[in-house]
Amino acid sequence: MPDEQTMTTREVEREEVTRPAAGGWQPFSLFDLSIRRRLPLLIGTLLFVIIAISTYASYQGVKDSEFKIAHERLVTLTTYLATQLQQQGAGMTTRNVALANDSTIRAFLQSPSKPTREAAIAILKQMATAQDTNNFQIELWNAAREPLVTIPETATPQASDLYHEFQQSQADPFKTLGTIRIVNGAAAFPVVAAARDNSGKPLGYLVRWRKLAGNAEARKQLT
Numbered sequence: 001m002p003d004e005q006t007m008t009t010r011e012v013e014r015e016e017v018t019r020p021a022a023g024g025w026q027p028f029s030l031f032d033l034s035i036r037r038r039l040p041l042l043i044g045t046l047l048f049v050i051i052a053i054s055t056y057a058s059y060q061g062v063k064d065s066e067f068k069i070a071h072e073r074l075v076t077l078t079t080y081l082a083t084q085l086q087q088q089g090a091g092m093t094t095r096n097v098a099l100a101n102d103s104t105i106r107a108f109l110q111s112p113s114k115p116t117r118e119a120a121i122a123i124l125k126q127m128a129t130a131q132d133t134n135n136f137q138i139e140l141w142n143a144a145r146e147p148l149v150t151i152p153e154t155a156t157p158q159a160s161d162l163y164h165e166f167q168q169s170q171a172d173p174f175k176t177l178g179t180i181r182i183v184n185g186a187a188a189f190p191v192v193a194a195a196r197d198n199s200g201k202p203l204g205y206l207v208r209w210r211k212l213a214g215n216a217e218a219r220k221q222l223t
Contacts, residue, residue, distance in 0.1 A: 092210070093175040096193035099127060100206035108149075109142060109195055109203040117149065124151045127208070136188050136209035141166075143202050158183055158209060162190060169194040170202055180212055187212040 099105065108120035124138050128151045139157050140149040145166055147157040160181055168176040169192050178190035191208040 092191050092208070093173075093177060093193060095127075096191050096206055096208055097173075097175050099123070100193040100195040100204075105140070105206070106195055106197065106203060109140075110197070112142075112148065121149060121151065121153070124149065128152070134211045136183065136186075136211050139207040139209070141205040141207065143204055145205070148204070158190075160190070162192065162205075162207065165190055165192040165207075166194075166205055168192075169205055183209060 102123055104116075104119045104123045108116040120140065124140065128135055128138050137155045137158075138151040139147055141147050141162075145162075150157055160183065162178065165176050165178045174196065175191075175193040178192060180187055180189045182188075188209050188211050191210060193206050195203045195206060197203055
C-alpha cells in the first residue's frame, strides 16, 4: 500500500510539472491546426506571394519602359543641340576671330595702357549688346593666360579652366567652341579665339561666354 500511494503521488506531481499553467504561453504550430483551418491560411499566403511578385514585376516593367523612353529623348535632344551648336558655332567663332584680331584689341594686348584699355573696352562693348540675350560675358586674356578685361566691367572672370580651349586656339584655325559647363547656375559654353601678331604669334585670347538657351524646337524635343 505505501508503494502504491508513493507511485500515485509521484504521478500526480509529474502531471502537475508537465501540465502548462493556466493562462501561460503555449508554443503555436501550424500543424496543430486541422486541415480545414490550415488550407485557407496556405491559400492566402500563396495568393499574397503571387500578388507581391506580380506587383514587383509590373513596377520593374514600367520603370524599364520609362527609363528607355527618357534615354531616347535624351539622345535625341543631345544630337539636336550638338547639331545646332555646330551650325551656329561657325558664325560665332568667325566673328570672335575678327574681333580678337581687331587692331584696337591687338594694340592693347601688345602695349597695355589706360588709353589702349579704354579703346579695347569700347570695341568689346559693341559686341555685348542688350539684344543678345544669350551673351553671358566677354573676357580678354593676355598670352600668359591672365584676364585683363571683363565685360560687363563689374563681372569677374569665370573660374572654369580654359586650358584646353586656349591650347586649341593656338593652332589653325585659331578658334574653338568650348565644352558646356555650369556657370552661375546656368548651362553655358565659351567661344574662344586667339589674337595674333603679324608673325602669327599669340598675343592673347578673346573669350565669349554664351548661355545655352533652348528654342521652341529644343523644348519640343523634350515633350
